[in-house]
Amino acid sequence: xxALLTKTLLVLLLLSTxxxxxxxxxxxxxxxxxxxxxxxxxxxLDWACGRGGANCSSIQxxxxxxxxxxxxxxxxxxxxxxxxxFKHQGGSCFFKGAAxxxxxxxxxxxxxxxxxx
Ligand SMILES: *[C@@H]1O[C@H](CO)[C@@H](O)[C@H](O)[C@H]1NC(C)=O
Numbered sequence: 334x335x336a337l338l339t340k341t342l343l344v345l346l347l348l349s350t351x352x353x354x355x356x357x358x359x360x361x362x363x364x365x366x367x368x369x370x371x372x373x374x375x376x377x378l379d380w381a382c383g384r385g386g387a388n389c390s391s392i393q394x395x396x397x398x399x400x401x402x403x404x405x406x407x408x409x410x411x412x413x414x415x416x417x418x419f420k421h422q423g424g425s426c427f428f429k430g431a432a433x434x435x436x437x438x439x440x441x442x443x444x445x446x447x448x449x450x
Contacts, residue, residue, distance in 0.1 A: 359436055360448050363416035363426035364409035366433040374408040377428040381408075387415035391444065398444035408432075409439060410446065417449040 365374050382389035391398040391414075392407045400406075412432045416424060426432045439446045 360438070361426075361434050361436055362439055362446050362448060363412045363432050364435050364439055365405045365412060366431055367405075369431040371404045373429070373431050374404045377431040378404065378408040378411050381411040381415045381428070385411075385415045387411045387418065389414065397442070400444075410444075413439065413446050417447050420449075 369377075381387040389407075389411050390396060392410050393399060398406070398410045408431070412426065412428060416426045416432075418424070420426075426434050438448070
């Protein structure tokens with residue numbers, strides 16, 4: 334029983350690896366860097382949702398990405414929205430060093446972080 338389970342897990346692992354590699358390009362999201370202090374994240378967040386032109390409607394109260402209601406989570410959503418929207422027009426995932434690229438989809442529950450190929 335345990336052996337079967339182990340085998341099944343190995344097959345699943347193998348399949349997911351193959352799936353990733355056939356994608357051709359890596360999917361990347363832009364999120365807040367854990368190292369960045371909240372006050373810097375807040376400034377970058379304000380910029381992204383303001384002049385930056387990110388669509389921050391999902392992090393407003395009663396919207397799917399409002400929770401967890403932290404500066405780090407809200408900044409992550411805004412950074413990613415900005416990056417996905419503008420990466421093909423020179424927009425970068427930088428925000429004065431407050432942001433970082435990840436290959437792990439940050440989506441959770443009904444909160445979807447978009448990825449645009
Ligand atoms: C902003 O995002 C929300 C939620 O995804 C969407 O319903 C809305 O149409 C978007 N607004 C604009 C201006 O793109």
